[in-house]
Amino acid sequence: MTVPRLYDDLAYLWPMLSPPEHYEAEAEVLIDLIDRHFKRAEGDRYSVLELGAGGGHTLVHLADDYDCTAVDLSEPMLANCKRLVPQVQTIVGDMRSIRLGETFDAVFIHDAVDYMLSEDDVRRTLDTVAVHLKPDGLCVVAPTYTRETFIDGDVADDGTTTDNAELTYFSYVHDPDPTDDTFEMILLYLIRDAQTRGVEVIEDRHTCGLFSNEQWLTWMGDAGFEARQEEADAGDPRGPGGEPWSLFVGIRK
Numbered sequence: 001m002t003v004p005r006l007y008d009d010l011a012y013l014w015p016m017l018s019p020p021e022h023y024e025a026e027a028e029v030l031i032d033l034i035d036r037h038f039k040r041a042e043g044d045r046y047s048v049l050e051l052g053a054g055g056g057h058t059l060v061h062l063a064d065d066y067d068c069t070a071v072d073l074s075e076p077m078l079a080n081c082k083r084l085v086p087q088v089q090t091i092v093g094d095m096r097s098i099r100l101g102e103t104f105d106a107v108f109i110h111d112a113v114d115y116m117l118s119e120d121d122v123r124r125t126l127d128t129v130a131v132h133l134k135p136d137g138l139c140v141v142a143p144t145y146t147r148e149t150f151i152d153g154d155v156a157d158d159g160t161t162t163d164n165a166e167l168t169y170f171s172y173v174h175d176p177d178p179t180d181d182t183f184e185m186i187l188l189y190l191i192r193d194a195q196t197r198g199v200e201v202i203e204d205r206h207t208c209g210l211f212s213n214e215q216w217l218t219w220m221g222d223a224g225f226e227a228r229q230e231e232a233d234a235g236d237p238r239g240p241g242g243e244p245w246s247l248f249v250g251i252r253k
């Protein structure tokens, strides 16, 4: 698998491209799911593992109240995470195969699960989730799109300025082959240097997995979870009809 440049030499762009505040509403949804499941009282601390935690933009919203561990394939992304939330334990590893030798109250995979490209990838990842959860533990898997909410030709753009650089980016999502289980996200970065005023244009293509609600629920059930789908309003409607965010929630049997 080719590592997208965003998670490699361009990882320094991550805090500019998708800052932690963009993750706040979705983090609130996760917190609510965890707190409701455990009937959490003020001051109770639960252990939480995020697989594919990237720069910690979700975990930063949980780290004060939960004991958080972050796993990711990318060292530079975990370095971003450590800078942002030093109290989070960071571990380099692949969500399909990592075995930490400990269990957690909750395990979640947010947008990083988009990088699971086949049924085999997803099933291996769900096995990883299952072995890291305590009995009755909670798992939440939140792909950006499911087959039902996918928007072919979806476009987004944004920009940020820091002392050293100005970043403008465009993202374009499309499905070149609707008969397979993947789609492509093309990111274009325009990076303007504050000193030289020169603009560099970089194209970064990401291949992502696309599965139906039924596939997610079946595979979670097979991995040993009592699985359900939840819809949440995270302030960012997806899908052709502006559908809410779909999450897959599992209780370890």
Ligand SMILES: C[S@@+](CC[C@H](N)C(=O)[O-])C[C@H]1O[C@@H](n2cnc3c(N)ncnc32)[C@H](O)[C@@H]1O
Pocket (backbone or CB within 6 Å): 007, 023, 051, 052, 053, 054, 055, 056, 057, 058, 059, 071, 072, 073, 074, 077, 093, 094, 095, 096, 110, 111, 112, 113, 115
């Ligand atoms: C969109 S970023 C995640 C951002 C993260 N939700 C945050 O809060 O900053 C996707 C992440 O998935 C990670 N990733 C992709 N494939 C992976 C794998 N097989 N195992 C672990 N991490 C993976 C990438 O390295 C990248 O950091």
